[in-house]
Amino acid sequence: xxxxxxxxxxxxxxxxxxxxxxxxxxxxxxxxxxxxxxxxxxxxxxxxxxxxxxxxxxxxxxxxxxxxxxxxxxx
Amino acid sequence: xxxxxxxxxxxxxxxxxxxxxxxxxxxxxxxxxxxxxxxxxxxxxxxxxxxxxxxxxxxxxxxxxxxxxxxxxxxxxxxxxxxxxxxxxxxxxxxxxxxxxxxxxxxxxxxxxxxxxxxxxxxxxxxxxxxxxxxxxxxxxxxxxxxxxxxxxxxxxxxxxxxxxxxxxxxxxxxxxxxxxxxxxxxxxxxxxxxxxxxxxxxxxxxxxxxxxxxxxxxxxxxxxxxxxxxxxxxxxxxxxxxx
Numbered sequence: 001x002x003x004x005x006x007x008x009x010x011x012x013x014x015x016x017x018x019x020x021x022x023x024x025x026x027x028x029x030x031x032x033x034x035x036x037x038x039x040x041x042x043x044x045x046x047x048x049x050x051x052x053x054x055x056x057x058x059x060x061x062x063x064x065x066x067x068x069x070x071x072x073x074x075x
Numbered sequence: 076x077x078x079x080x081x082x083x084x085x086x087x088x089x090x091x092x093x094x095x096x097x098x099x100x101x102x103x104x105x106x107x108x109x110x111x112x113x114x115x116x117x118x119x120x121x122x123x124x125x126x127x128x129x130x131x132x133x134x135x136x137x138x139x140x141x142x143x144x145x146x147x148x149x150x151x152x153x154x155x156x157x158x159x160x161x162x163x164x165x166x167x168x169x170x171x172x173x174x175x176x177x178x179x180x181x182x183x184x185x186x187x188x189x190x191x192x193x194x195x196x197x198x199x200x201x202x203x204x205x206x207x208x209x210x211x212x213x214x215x216x217x218x219x220x221x222x223x224x225x226x227x228x229x230x231x232x233x234x235x236x237x238x239x240x241x242x243x244x245x246x247x248x249x250x251x252x253x254x255x256x257x258x259x260x261x262x263x264x265x266x267x268x269x270x271x272x273x274x275x276x277x278x279x280x281x282x283x284x285x286x287x288x289x290x291x292x293x294x295x296x297x298x299x300x301x302x303x304x305x306x307x308x309x310x311x312x313x314x315x316x317x318x319x
Contacts, residue, residue, distance in 0.1 A: 048148075048305070055251065055302040062254035 010071045017064020024057030080264035084188055084257065105192070108184045112174045116166075141169065148305055153312040160311060167196070168304035175256060175296035179289070187299075188256040190249060197249035200307050208314030218317055248306055255299050259292045 032050045036043035088101035123138035131139060145165045149157050157164075171187060178185025186192055208216040220237040221230065266288060269281035 048151075048301075051298055052302060052305060055255075055298055059247070059251040059254065062258055063250060065258055066250060066254050 007071055007075065011068040014064050014068035014071060017067070018061045021058055021061025021064075024060065025054060028053045028057055080261045080268065083184075083260060083264060086189070104184045105186055105189065108174070108177060108186045109192075112170060112177055112186065115177070116169050116173050141165075145304065148301075149308055152305060152308040154316060156315045157308065157311050164304055164307060167200075167307060168300055171196075171252065171303050172297065172300035175300055176293070178256065178260065179292060179296060185256050185260055187252055188260055190253040193249040193253045194245065196303075197245040197252075200248070200310065201245040204307075204310045204314045207311065211315060212317055216314070216317065219313060244310065248303065252299050252303055255295055259288075259295055263288055263292065 028050065032043075032046065035046070086103050086105050088099075088103050089107065090102045093100045093102075119134070120138055123134040126132070127135065142165065145168055146161060149161055149164055153160075174186040177183055178188065208219070212218075220234050220241065222233060222237070225233050263285060266281045266285040270278040270285065273281065
Protein backbone atom coordinates (compact mmCIF):
# COMPACT_ATOMS: atom_id res chain seq x y z
CA UNK A 1 0.00 0.00 0.00
CA UNK A 2 1.13 3.55 -0.63
CA UNK A 3 2.56 5.15 2.53
CA UNK A 4 0.59 8.32 1.89
CA UNK A 5 -2.70 6.42 1.63
CA UNK A 6 -1.90 4.38 4.73
CA UNK A 7 -1.26 7.60 6.64
CA UNK A 8 -4.66 8.98 5.66
CA UNK A 9 -6.40 5.76 6.69
CA UNK A 10 -4.50 5.69 9.98
CA UNK A 11 -5.41 9.30 10.75
CA UNK A 12 -9.04 8.52 10.02
CA UNK A 13 -8.99 5.47 12.26
CA UNK A 14 -7.44 7.54 15.07
CA UNK A 15 -10.62 9.63 15.10
CA UNK A 16 -12.55 6.63 16.50
CA UNK A 17 -11.30 7.95 19.85
CA UNK A 18 -14.06 10.55 19.53
CA UNK A 19 -16.67 7.84 20.12
CA UNK A 20 -15.31 7.29 23.61
CA UNK A 21 -15.12 11.01 24.29
CA UNK A 22 -18.73 11.41 23.15
CA UNK A 23 -19.87 8.60 25.41
CA UNK A 24 -17.97 10.07 28.33
CA UNK A 25 -19.22 13.62 27.93
CA UNK A 26 -22.79 12.46 27.40
CA UNK A 27 -22.56 10.26 30.46
CA UNK A 28 -21.20 13.08 32.63
CA UNK A 29 -23.83 15.63 31.63
CA UNK A 30 -26.61 13.04 31.71
CA UNK A 31 -25.67 11.88 35.20
CA UNK A 32 -25.32 15.47 36.37
CA UNK A 33 -28.74 16.40 35.04
CA UNK A 34 -30.52 13.39 36.50
CA UNK A 35 -28.83 13.95 39.85
CA UNK A 36 -29.62 17.66 39.74
CA UNK A 37 -33.28 16.93 39.03
CA UNK A 38 -33.44 14.66 42.06
CA UNK A 39 -31.73 17.10 44.39
CA UNK A 40 -31.58 20.59 42.89
CA UNK A 41 -30.23 22.17 46.08
CA UNK A 42 -27.05 20.11 45.87
CA UNK A 43 -26.55 20.76 42.15
CA UNK A 44 -24.73 24.07 42.39
CA UNK A 45 -22.04 22.63 44.64
CA UNK A 46 -21.18 19.89 42.16
CA UNK A 47 -20.85 22.24 39.20
CA UNK A 48 -17.04 22.55 39.43
CA UNK A 49 -16.80 18.76 39.47
CA UNK A 50 -18.99 18.67 36.36
CA UNK A 51 -16.63 21.00 34.52
CA UNK A 52 -13.61 19.02 35.69
CA UNK A 53 -15.12 15.73 34.54
CA UNK A 54 -16.17 17.27 31.24
CA UNK A 55 -12.66 18.53 30.55
CA UNK A 56 -11.06 15.23 31.55
CA UNK A 57 -13.41 13.25 29.29
CA UNK A 58 -13.03 15.66 26.40
CA UNK A 59 -9.25 15.48 26.62
CA UNK A 60 -9.24 11.74 25.87
CA UNK A 61 -10.93 12.43 22.55
CA UNK A 62 -8.40 15.13 21.78
CA UNK A 63 -5.56 12.71 22.46
CA UNK A 64 -6.94 10.81 19.46
CA UNK A 65 -6.74 13.99 17.45
CA UNK A 66 -3.13 14.46 18.51
CA UNK A 67 -2.37 10.90 17.39
CA UNK A 68 -3.98 11.66 14.03
CA UNK A 69 -1.90 14.81 13.63
CA UNK A 70 1.29 12.99 14.58
CA UNK A 71 0.53 10.34 11.97
CA UNK A 72 -0.20 12.96 9.32
CA UNK A 73 2.56 15.49 9.94
CA UNK A 74 5.31 14.00 12.10
CA UNK A 75 6.15 10.86 10.12
CA UNK B 76 -9.47 28.15 -2.23
CA UNK B 77 -9.36 28.75 1.51
CA UNK B 78 -6.05 29.08 3.30
CA UNK B 79 -4.56 26.15 5.15
CA UNK B 80 -6.30 25.94 8.56
CA UNK B 81 -2.97 25.18 10.24
CA UNK B 82 -1.24 28.30 8.94
CA UNK B 83 -2.61 30.33 11.86
CA UNK B 84 -0.24 28.47 14.20
CA UNK B 85 2.87 29.52 12.32
CA UNK B 86 5.58 31.08 14.47
CA UNK B 87 7.65 33.74 12.72
CA UNK B 88 10.21 36.14 14.09
CA UNK B 89 9.55 39.84 14.22
CA UNK B 90 12.41 42.25 14.65
CA UNK B 91 16.11 41.43 14.49
CA UNK B 92 17.41 37.88 14.44
CA UNK B 93 19.20 36.89 17.65
CA UNK B 94 21.24 33.72 17.57
CA UNK B 95 23.18 32.32 20.53
CA UNK B 96 25.03 29.11 19.73
CA UNK B 97 22.55 26.90 17.90
CA UNK B 98 19.54 28.51 19.60
CA UNK B 99 17.38 30.97 17.72
CA UNK B 100 16.31 33.49 20.36
CA UNK B 101 14.55 35.94 18.05
CA UNK B 102 11.49 37.78 19.27
CA UNK B 103 8.55 35.95 17.66
CA UNK B 104 4.84 36.58 17.40
CA UNK B 105 4.45 33.97 20.16
CA UNK B 106 6.70 36.00 22.47
CA UNK B 107 4.81 39.14 21.52
CA UNK B 108 1.51 37.61 22.62
CA UNK B 109 3.03 36.32 25.86
CA UNK B 110 4.22 39.86 26.62
CA UNK B 111 0.77 41.18 25.68
CA UNK B 112 -0.88 38.64 27.99
CA UNK B 113 1.25 39.67 30.95
CA UNK B 114 0.77 43.34 30.10
CA UNK B 115 -3.02 43.01 29.90
CA UNK B 116 -3.19 41.21 33.26
CA UNK B 117 -0.83 43.66 34.99
CA UNK B 118 -2.47 46.79 33.59
CA UNK B 119 -5.92 45.50 34.46
CA UNK B 120 -5.02 44.75 38.06
CA UNK B 121 -3.09 48.00 38.47
CA UNK B 122 -6.06 49.96 37.11
CA UNK B 123 -8.57 47.97 39.14
CA UNK B 124 -6.79 48.56 42.44
CA UNK B 125 -6.08 52.23 41.76
CA UNK B 126 -9.06 53.55 43.73
CA UNK B 127 -9.79 50.95 46.37
CA UNK B 128 -13.13 51.39 48.05
CA UNK B 129 -15.31 49.33 50.35
CA UNK B 130 -18.09 49.37 47.75
CA UNK B 131 -16.13 48.34 44.65
CA UNK B 132 -16.58 49.85 41.22
CA UNK B 133 -16.92 47.57 38.20
CA UNK B 134 -13.25 46.93 37.53
CA UNK B 135 -12.42 46.34 41.17
CA UNK B 136 -15.36 43.95 41.33
CA UNK B 137 -14.03 41.85 38.45
CA UNK B 138 -10.55 41.80 40.01
CA UNK B 139 -12.01 40.74 43.35
CA UNK B 140 -14.09 38.05 41.65
CA UNK B 141 -11.00 36.56 39.99
CA UNK B 142 -9.15 36.72 43.30
CA UNK B 143 -11.93 35.07 45.27
CA UNK B 144 -12.58 32.45 42.59
CA UNK B 145 -9.00 31.19 42.75
CA UNK B 146 -8.85 31.56 46.51
CA UNK B 147 -11.96 29.38 46.92
CA UNK B 148 -10.67 26.86 44.41
CA UNK B 149 -7.43 26.41 46.37
CA UNK B 150 -9.05 26.15 49.79
CA UNK B 151 -11.60 23.61 48.53
CA UNK B 152 -9.20 21.32 46.69
CA UNK B 153 -5.86 21.67 48.48
CA UNK B 154 -6.74 22.82 51.98
CA UNK B 155 -5.20 25.66 53.94
CA UNK B 156 -1.66 24.30 53.64
CA UNK B 157 -1.69 25.41 50.01
CA UNK B 158 -2.22 29.05 50.99
CA UNK B 159 1.42 30.08 50.29
CA UNK B 160 1.03 28.91 46.70
CA UNK B 161 -1.95 31.19 46.05
CA UNK B 162 0.02 33.83 44.07
CA UNK B 163 1.44 31.15 41.82
CA UNK B 164 -1.92 29.53 41.09
CA UNK B 165 -3.57 32.91 40.53
CA UNK B 166 -0.92 34.01 38.03
CA UNK B 167 -1.01 30.61 36.33
CA UNK B 168 -4.80 30.72 35.99
CA UNK B 169 -4.82 34.30 34.74
CA UNK B 170 -1.96 33.71 32.29
CA UNK B 171 -3.64 30.70 30.70
CA UNK B 172 -7.07 32.37 30.71
CA UNK B 173 -5.93 35.65 29.18
CA UNK B 174 -3.68 33.88 26.65
CA UNK B 175 -6.66 31.75 25.57
CA UNK B 176 -8.97 34.76 25.37
CA UNK B 177 -6.46 36.93 23.48
CA UNK B 178 -6.16 34.07 21.00
CA UNK B 179 -9.89 34.33 20.30
CA UNK B 180 -9.40 37.76 18.69
CA UNK B 181 -9.32 37.48 14.89
CA UNK B 182 -5.81 37.53 13.38
CA UNK B 183 -4.21 37.11 16.77
CA UNK B 184 -1.96 34.28 17.88
CA UNK B 185 -2.88 31.72 20.52
CA UNK B 186 0.12 31.18 22.76
CA UNK B 187 -1.36 28.06 24.38
CA UNK B 188 -1.94 26.31 21.04
CA UNK B 189 1.73 25.30 20.97
CA UNK B 190 2.68 22.19 22.89
CA UNK B 191 6.07 23.52 23.92
CA UNK B 192 4.49 26.46 25.77
CA UNK B 193 1.98 24.33 27.67
CA UNK B 194 4.55 21.60 28.25
CA UNK B 195 6.98 24.09 29.75
CA UNK B 196 4.26 25.30 32.14
CA UNK B 197 3.19 21.76 33.03
CA UNK B 198 6.76 20.52 33.47
CA UNK B 199 7.66 23.32 35.87
CA UNK B 200 4.51 22.56 37.85
CA UNK B 201 5.50 18.88 37.94
CA UNK B 202 9.06 19.65 39.13
CA UNK B 203 7.79 22.19 41.65
CA UNK B 204 5.17 19.84 43.09
CA UNK B 205 7.74 17.03 43.39
CA UNK B 206 10.17 19.35 45.21
CA UNK B 207 7.38 20.54 47.53
CA UNK B 208 6.44 16.94 48.29
CA UNK B 209 10.00 15.85 49.09
CA UNK B 210 10.68 19.02 51.09
CA UNK B 211 7.61 18.50 53.24
CA UNK B 212 7.66 14.72 53.75
CA UNK B 213 11.24 13.75 52.97
CA UNK B 214 11.73 10.25 51.67
CA UNK B 215 8.30 9.17 52.90
CA UNK B 216 6.82 11.13 50.00
CA UNK B 217 7.42 7.92 48.05
CA UNK B 218 4.45 6.49 49.99
CA UNK B 219 2.38 8.34 47.38
CA UNK B 220 3.08 5.41 45.09
CA UNK B 221 1.89 2.83 47.61
CA UNK B 222 -1.87 3.09 48.10
CA UNK B 223 -3.06 1.72 51.43
CA UNK B 224 -5.32 -1.32 51.58
CA UNK B 225 -3.84 -3.05 48.55
CA UNK B 226 -3.09 -6.80 48.85
CA UNK B 227 0.65 -7.36 49.12
CA UNK B 228 0.89 -9.58 46.03
CA UNK B 229 -0.60 -6.80 43.89
CA UNK B 230 1.85 -4.16 45.13
CA UNK B 231 4.60 -4.60 42.49
CA UNK B 232 2.04 -4.03 39.74
CA UNK B 233 0.29 -1.13 41.51
CA UNK B 234 3.55 0.69 42.25
CA UNK B 235 4.58 0.54 38.59
CA UNK B 236 1.17 1.85 37.49
CA UNK B 237 1.26 4.64 40.07
CA UNK B 238 4.76 5.72 39.04
CA UNK B 239 3.78 5.78 35.37
CA UNK B 240 0.64 7.76 36.09
CA UNK B 241 2.67 10.20 38.19
CA UNK B 242 5.26 10.67 35.44
CA UNK B 243 2.61 11.14 32.76
CA UNK B 244 1.06 14.09 34.64
CA UNK B 245 2.98 16.82 32.80
CA UNK B 246 2.19 15.18 29.46
CA UNK B 247 -1.54 14.87 30.08
CA UNK B 248 -1.75 18.34 31.63
CA UNK B 249 -0.01 20.00 28.69
CA UNK B 250 -1.59 17.94 25.90
CA UNK B 251 -5.09 18.64 27.28
CA UNK B 252 -4.67 22.40 27.03
CA UNK B 253 -2.73 22.36 23.77
CA UNK B 254 -5.08 19.94 21.97
CA UNK B 255 -8.19 21.80 23.09
CA UNK B 256 -6.91 25.15 21.87
CA UNK B 257 -5.48 23.79 18.64
CA UNK B 258 -8.54 21.70 17.77
CA UNK B 259 -10.90 24.60 18.49
CA UNK B 260 -8.98 27.11 16.41
CA UNK B 261 -8.56 24.66 13.53
CA UNK B 262 -12.30 23.96 13.60
CA UNK B 263 -13.08 27.70 13.50
CA UNK B 264 -10.76 28.14 10.52
CA UNK B 265 -12.29 25.15 8.70
CA UNK B 266 -15.79 26.57 9.10
CA UNK B 267 -14.48 29.98 8.02
CA UNK B 268 -13.14 28.26 4.89
CA UNK B 269 -16.60 26.76 4.23
CA UNK B 270 -18.13 30.24 4.36
CA UNK B 271 -15.68 31.46 1.72
CA UNK B 272 -15.98 28.44 -0.56
CA UNK B 273 -19.80 28.21 -0.44
CA UNK B 274 -20.14 31.87 -1.32
CA UNK B 275 -23.02 34.27 -0.81
CA UNK B 276 -25.77 31.66 -1.33
CA UNK B 277 -24.68 28.71 0.80
CA UNK B 278 -22.28 30.41 3.16
CA UNK B 279 -24.81 31.47 5.77
CA UNK B 280 -25.17 28.06 7.41
CA UNK B 281 -21.44 27.60 8.17
CA UNK B 282 -21.32 31.26 9.22
CA UNK B 283 -23.95 30.52 11.86
CA UNK B 284 -21.96 27.49 12.96
CA UNK B 285 -18.81 29.59 13.16
CA UNK B 286 -20.56 32.13 15.40
CA UNK B 287 -21.88 29.37 17.68
CA UNK B 288 -18.45 27.71 17.75
CA UNK B 289 -16.85 31.01 18.75
CA UNK B 290 -19.16 31.04 21.76
CA UNK B 291 -18.22 27.46 22.54
CA UNK B 292 -14.53 28.31 22.21
CA UNK B 293 -14.89 31.17 24.70
CA UNK B 294 -16.38 28.64 27.13
CA UNK B 295 -13.58 26.17 26.40
CA UNK B 296 -10.97 28.90 26.91
CA UNK B 297 -12.31 29.47 30.41
CA UNK B 298 -12.85 25.79 31.25
CA UNK B 299 -9.35 24.82 30.17
CA UNK B 300 -7.76 27.58 32.22
CA UNK B 301 -9.89 26.45 35.17
CA UNK B 302 -8.98 22.80 34.70
CA UNK B 303 -5.30 23.64 34.35
CA UNK B 304 -5.38 25.56 37.63
CA UNK B 305 -7.52 23.05 39.51
CA UNK B 306 -5.35 20.10 38.45
CA UNK B 307 -2.33 22.02 39.71
CA UNK B 308 -4.20 22.40 43.02
CA UNK B 309 -4.97 18.67 43.08
CA UNK B 310 -1.32 17.80 42.45
CA UNK B 311 -0.30 20.23 45.20
CA UNK B 312 -2.83 18.58 47.49
CA UNK B 313 -1.24 15.19 46.79
CA UNK B 314 2.16 16.62 47.66
CA UNK B 315 1.07 18.53 50.78
CA UNK B 316 -1.37 16.09 52.36
CA UNK B 317 -0.28 12.50 51.88
CA UNK B 318 -3.56 10.72 52.42
CA UNK B 319 -3.11 7.56 50.47
